[in-house]
Amino acid sequence: MNEEKFKNKLTMRKIVIILSVLIFISVGCKPKTVNQTSEVILPQADTLSTSQQEYPQPLQEDTQQEKPQQKKPQKEMAVNQDSLEDVIIKTIKAYQSQNEKTLNKLILKKFGLAFVYRRGVMDQFDIADKISFDEPIPEYWLNCENIILTNYKIHFGKLPIFSCDTEKWNRPSGIYCDTINRSNRLSYIAKFRNENFESNYSVTEIKKFKEIEKKIGCKVIVISKVGEVYHHPDAFIFYLTLHEGKWYLTIIERFEPCSA
Secondary structure (H helix, E strand, O other): OHHHHHHHHHHHHHHHHHHHHHHHHHHHHOOOOOOOOOOOOOOOHHHOOOOOOOOOOOOOOOOOOOOOOOOOOOOOOOOOOOOHHHHHHHHHHHHHOOOHHHHHHOEOOOOOEEEEEEEOOEEEEEEEOOOOOOOOOOOOOOOHHHOOOOOOOEEEOOOOOEEOOOOEEOOOOEEEEEOOOOOOHHHHHHHHHHHHOOOOOOHHHHHHHHHHHHOEEEEEEEEOOOOOOOOOOOEEEEEEEEEOOEEEEEEEEOOOOOOO
């Protein structure tokens, strides 16, 4: 009996040893667990391609972007010289009263006064050394008696526009002056007429026009309060040039916006 118990105990011990060996072998041969989450290394900012780089967002036009300032009229003149406003008012009143003496004093002698008008479909101009109400240029001109104003306040900024469809201005009667946009009125007309109307403006003449255009400081449109001849308000249009600190009357443009 004791011998049988001893055999059973020995058998159990062998079984335990065998199981221990199997467990040890099993643990030792089991592959290690690999960490599936690997570290991602991002490229530095200077290695990004152009398409990946971030650029600043554009400024909002109406909130953040600085709007261009309106160019102020030149007011710092030489001693005893009239300001821009003074010359504008002087020109208008002299034109209304047909004061040739005052107007002719405003003309730059080495250039003269250009009269822009339209016969048919295209503008043209003549240059004279003075203005004459008895012998106007062109001969069917001048509309000075139709320019009626009750307020001589000058509005600086964008010029009014006349509509041929409605035969009305988009602004009320008044004086409007643009000191920002530059005009190439004379040189453009000369080159266009040379190419299309067999005019013969020389290279020297066109160069002279361009030189005076560089000095044109403002364009003025005067809208009359009442139209005496036409059923729409008439207008007086002229250009002033700043030369050696003094303003000069350079161009008078006939108001013929819808001529055929």
